[in-house]
Amino acid sequence: MKHQDYNFCVAPMMDWTDRHCRRFHRLLSGKARLYTEMITPGALLHGDAVRHLEQHPLDGPVALQLGGSEPEALAQAAQLGARFGYAEINLNCGCPSERVQRGAFGACLMREAERVADCFEAVSTAVDLPVTVKHRLGLGRNSSLELVCTFVERLVRAGCRVFIVHARNAWLEGLSPKDNRDVPPLRHADVHRLASNFPQSRFVINGGLTDHLSACVAVQRLDGVMIGRAAYRTPAMLAAVDRLWFGEECQTKAAARPSGSASESLNPLLHALEGYRNYMQKELQRGTSLGAMTRPLLGVFQGFRGARAWRQDLSCAQALRAGDLGVFDQAVERFLTVQRTEAT
Numbered sequence: 001m002k003h004q005d006y007n008f009c010v011a012p013m014m015d016w017t018d019r020h021c022r023r024f025h026r027l028l029s030g031k032a033r034l035y036t037e038m039i040t041p042g043a044l045l046h047g048d049a050v051r052h053l054e055q056h057p058l059d060g061p062v063a064l065q066l067g068g069s070e071p072e073a074l075a076q077a078a079q080l081g082a083r084f085g086y087a088e089i090n091l092n093c094g095c096p097s098e099r100v101q102r103g104a105f106g107a108c109l110m111r112e113a114e115r116v117a118d119c120f121e122a123v124s125t126a127v128d129l130p131v132t133v134k135h136r137l138g139l140g141r142n143s144s145l146e147l148v149c150t151f152v153e154r155l156v157r158a159g160c161r162v163f164i165v166h167a168r169n170a171w172l173e174g175l176s177p178k179d180n181r182d183v184p185p186l187r188h189a190d191v192h193r194l195a196s197n198f199p200q201s202r203f204v205i206n207g208g209l210t211d212h213l214s215a216c217v218a219v220q221r222l223d224g225v226m227i228g229r230a231a232y233r234t235p236a237m238l239a240a241v242d243r244l245w246f247g248e249e250c251q252t253k254a255a256a257r258p259s260g261s262a263s264e265s266l267n268p269l270l271h272a273l274e275g276y277r278n279y280m281q282k283e284l285q286r287g288t289s290l291g292a293m294t295r296p297l298l299g300v301f302q303g304f305r306g307a308r309a310w311r312q313d314l315s316c317a318q319a320l321r322a323g324d325l326g327v328f329d330q331a332v333e334r335f336l337t338v339q340r341t342e343a344t
């Protein structure tokens with residue numbers, strides 16, 4: 001039987017997939033696999049590990065993504081992650097930023113399969129968790145699969161079984177990290193070609209998947225999909241994940257079927273928001289900033305009338321600074337009033 005645990009994943013995203021965002025995503029989907037932002041071993045071993053690693057007891061399964069190239073430091077950081085209850089350690093071999101290149105990790109590691117294999121072995125020995133690798137299809141403008149095949153082949157020999165592939169090359173010169181997510185051409189077919197060379201390994205496809213239908217088309221014969229920006233632009237997508245990707249319905253048919261009425265698609269969102277309100281209330285008592293917690297909610301009503309007002313209401317810096325949940329309650333009320341008016 002096909003393993004289900006990687007069917008649908010939410011990507012590691014710096015400054016987005018923090019513990020608040022993951023709490024909200026988990027309330028929308030009980031089964032999606034969630035990833036932390038990339039964290040360096042240094043930040044965990046010499047910084048405030050609790051702040052970085054603390055997670056809600058009901059958030060699992062969450063993978064901890066580490067960015068580094070020192071086997072021993074990665075192994076120690078992974079052990080900390082295991083102690084904090086993470087379900088997987090993911091090694092970042094796809095980040096193109098200059099800061100990360102200066103630290104000799106991220107996408108530039110695709111040229112250093114031996115080193116990544118050493119890191120993989122050190123981490124796998126240190127923790128009893130799946131260790132996975134997230135990488136690109138190649139580097140620069142060369143669209144040959146030679147580099148990525150050599151990279152994956154070496155990691156397969158080291159024991160790696162799961163590869164998450166951002167279906168683009170990383171251009172290490174002249175492009176910002178943001179442009180590196182858009183400018184290098186998206187090549188889903190090459191992820192399928194890569195995977196066909198390694199039938200014993202599992203491949204998760206990432207890049208440019210914006211809805212369930214595009215994800216269903218992309219996943220054929222692979223082991224799962226990972227969405228990045230769609231998770232914050234249209235988080236409502238996550239509310240259908242358990243049914244479409246982990247339920248008994250055929251994925252393609254289910255995704256192709258028109259969704260139900262507006263109120264049917266709204267109810268799970270309102271339910272998740274209710275749970276998240278309880279979470280925010282508890283966190284406010286611990287001194288957490290309200291603005292940090294409302295950020296993952298901004299896109300939740302994307303596509304509904306009233307979505308813009310919702311975003312504006314939840315972006316009022318002054319009200320958020322005061323830490324008053326009334327801002328959230330009023331935003332919900334205003335949004336629901338728009339829905340009621342529309343229904344009459």
Ligand SMILES: Cc1cc2nc3c(=O)[nH]c(=O)nc-3n(C[C@H](O)[C@H](O)[C@H](O)COP(=O)(O)O)c2cc1C
Pocket residue numbers: 011012013014015016036037038065092094095134166181206207208209226227228229230
């Ligand atoms: C704001 C932002 C931050 C990101 N941070 C990370 C990161 O920490 N680690 C990582 O492997 N990828 C990171 N990525 C890349 C995403 O994980 C993903 O590979 C990329 O956005 C392509 O997927 P998408 O087209 O579904 O967004 C980031 C992407 C965004 C938009």
